[in-house]
Amino acid sequence: MYAPIVKFSVEEKLFSVHQVLQSRLSTNAEAKRIGVANETLKDWIRKYEAGGVERLEELKTWTRYPEELKISAVKAVVDNAKSLNEVIETFSISSHSVLRQWISKYTSREDIKSTSKS
Numbered sequence: 001m002y003a004p005i006v007k008f009s010v011e012e013k014l015f016s017v018h019q020v021l022q023s024r025l026s027t028n029a030e031a032k033r034i035g036v037a038n039e040t041l042k043d044w045i046r047k048y049e050a051g052g053v054e055r056l057e058e059l060k061t062w063t064r065y066p067e068e069l070k071i072s073a074v075k076a077v078v079d080n081a082k083s084l085n086e087v088i089e090t091f092s093i094s095s096h097s098v099l100r101q102w103i104s105k106y107t108s109r110e111d112i113k114s115t116s117k118s
Helices: 010-021 027-034 038-051 067-078 084-090 096-107
Strands: none
Touching: 010 027, 010 038, 027 038, 038 084, 038 096, 067 084, 067 096, 084 096
């Protein structure tokens, strides 16, 4: 059985980000306290540092990525041994999980196509 998806408000995300950035709690401790994956909290921090509070808001539209960008991003990780963090910053990818999905498709030899609304 899957755990229910919990949506966090911008204020809740910002509180957790500040807990970590102001050294009140470690990333691991804060992620555990609120019940999210460590990478989720790191994504919030990255987004906040890159664009402030506005970047913590849930997107209302589907982000479209061209096929060329997806392949370049995947190859940057697979062939050039760049970190996921470096690649999501360089290519402005919304999250680690998005990039991991592309890598999974690439390594299993599935087609990586431009993102379209499904």
